[in-house]
Amino acid sequence: MSLFTSLVCALSFFSLSLFQLTSAFPVVNHPGTKNDLIITHNNTINATTPAGLAFAPDSQPASYLKLALVNYLNSNNVKAYVTGLNANNQLVFLGQNGQFYYPSTTSGTPVPLSDADISIPLGPKGSTTSATIPGYLSASRVWFSDGSLKFYVVGTPHGPGLVEPAAVNPNDPNAATNYGFAELTWIQAGGLFADISFVDFVGLPLGIKMTTTDGTPTQQALGLPGNAVQSVCNELKSQSQRDGQPWGDTCVYTPSGSLIRVLAPNAYLSQKNTAFSGYFDAYVKQVFQHYSTTPLTINTQAAAGNVQCTANANSMTITCNGDNRSYGAPSAADIFGCNSGPFAIQGGDNAVHYAVVPRLCAAFNRGTFLLNGGNTQPSLPPSSYYQSSPANFYSKAVHKFEWNGLGYAFSYDDVSPTEQQNVAGVVASGNPGTLTLLVGGYDQA
Template identity: 25%
Template sequence: MLRTLTRKVMAMGLGIATALGGSLLATGASSPAHAAVPDTIPMTITNNSGRGEPVYLYNLGTELSTGRQGWADAGGTFHPWPAGGNPPTPAPDASIPGPAAGQTRTIRVPKLSGRIYFSYGQKMVFRLTTGGLVQPAVQNPTDPNRNILFNWSEYTLNQDGLWLNSTQVDMFSAPYTVGVQRADGGTATAGRLRPGGYTGVLNALRAQPGGWANLIQTRPDGTVLRALSPLYGVETGALPATILDDYINRVWQKYSGSTLTVTPFGDRPDIKYSGRVSGGVLHFTNSSGAVVTSFHKPDASSVFGCHRLLDAPNDQVRGPISRTLCAGFHRTTLLTNPNQPDSGAAGFYREPVTDHYSRIIHAHMADGKAYGFAFDDVGHHESLVHDGNPRQASVTLDPLN
């Protein structure tokens, strides 16, 4: 199944408002109620990478009208995946020839929640299990895509419009910018690095003590392919599993004697939850004093992955609280601000041990916005474009410099 940002930012209806603190409800409300989103819209892929290798495109996802997983061809026709197997069986070749360097190619995207993959030099390898598509997992050294330079964007196109984002939740790799053209002809873009930002990120990771340089993966010929997220850094041993223990312990100690207040919805400031640690467990109560959810002390994997001990179901209580906690841990603002979320980026990543991966990526983005971790949209720091009546989408493959 699709993972990372598709699981939350690209949720439908109420889930979108929950994830983004109500911001998309406001955005969607401004779209004309009568404007029907067509079954497909054009997406222009521009190759400004400066690389001479062929580019291959893939549009993979879930068909919203049926819930089927599959792929879309260049004309926007959806094709469901055939049955997979155990062990996994090869998926049909869903590749679309991409534009050469300096060229543009326009495809059509249907109403899916999915990913636009692009690879340089060779086609990607996809397989099918009995449960659906196997996504690339390059933290595994035996993954068939390990030595391919590739990346992906995530999107949902539905009756309420288009949501399209760039992402570094799993890895930082070949850079790109996403965009949407609105009905009035105006455009919005997100995900563009500053000039020199690609090498800037990699050099900053190399210079950061504590194992952060170990996140960078290269091909046998020395070509840099990507930097893994800190979650995969912990899982592979590139980062120590105890890297956040001191900070987490200090957070638990602080809120054993004081209250952490979480106001998870940007458009509903009256909804607040109060957190206190008792018996080693962080309990949150509502305005009536009733315990609504509790969290055991997380480890680095739970924090970096926003999962396990910080699981965030798509509900109206635990999920929003967990998203806020996860953002506070990544940005290391929980000791400096007992009122979360902390939306002021000036105070983020100030601890000596923090999510340096996300810190460095944000510092090298043209507008400071990125998806450095799963809930980077808390406080609206995400690299996302949305329009309720889109005319055209775009993905620009940017230079690796």
């Protein structure tokens, strides 16, 4: 998950095990029905308020957030879907009429939503479709697809839960549909934060641009070109030839044999949990050995300032001053996902721990611990990332083809030295004007 998806809660009452692939690779998707849905915290949004319950009117911004949806895809069937939680934590879609649509059900099994209620059709290639978001919105995604996407809603003890498309499920009802999403949170206290996310997969290429009403310059992260899926897949297949790891197996095909997307390694591991086994082990041992005799400094870029850490090569733990917990040796799954093992956040963790986790995980993904200057994290520029093996070469490939290298490619891609550009490509303002979302590739304009 990236900057905003940490707001999403699990549907803990709906227990389904992740599908473990046993067939030969590459991955071939076969779209299923609602009976094939896999519901996890990664593809659900839970309302904390039943849709029909009466409340005071939503907190209203002084002006609505303007969206410009630009189609660069050579298709007349592109659609957008805006999902999220309103100011009352009610589950909403942005309807074609510019008003929030409130899906609701008490059913314990997923109920499909009508595309006519939740989709915003885009015009042909080269066209711009205007829309407005009529109230504050959090945990929001703006989905784009070539064709219709299937969304489902299911009853929870606290209100309706939205089941979103899941790229990690080869039998998801949307498995053969080309799609992607941007993320945004627009709240009164902080303004607008938005990004394009390739944390879980590369699919339909997207880009983002934002103007403001306070005279500050336009911010943009134009994302990936039109041929990004093929380019990233080719890059990862080449990496597999170099190191023998299953990077190329993350390329996903439709039943007809068309390449449709590339899974991030953390998403691929949810299908084949033995992949990348031991990939980082030797490097992790080197890191722990090195920092058992050399001080490691974590720049929290917060009130705690620089925190000193020390590794114990015997117990394979890292201990940081002021941190409420130490860190054990991470596995490949821990490193790629940044949310398990030593990187899992627990109730009661303090501010130091919250700051150390992303900086440690980012350094493992980028392979910067043993570089000159790597004893302070973060401190090195993007040009030093992914320069040695092992590393997250999916992230390297995504950044290689992104415009100016900007856009989330793993969960903590927003970790960067204070003086360096943030490669996550987040756009943010307390005074947003128009948020422009580009679909189909920035090079197709």
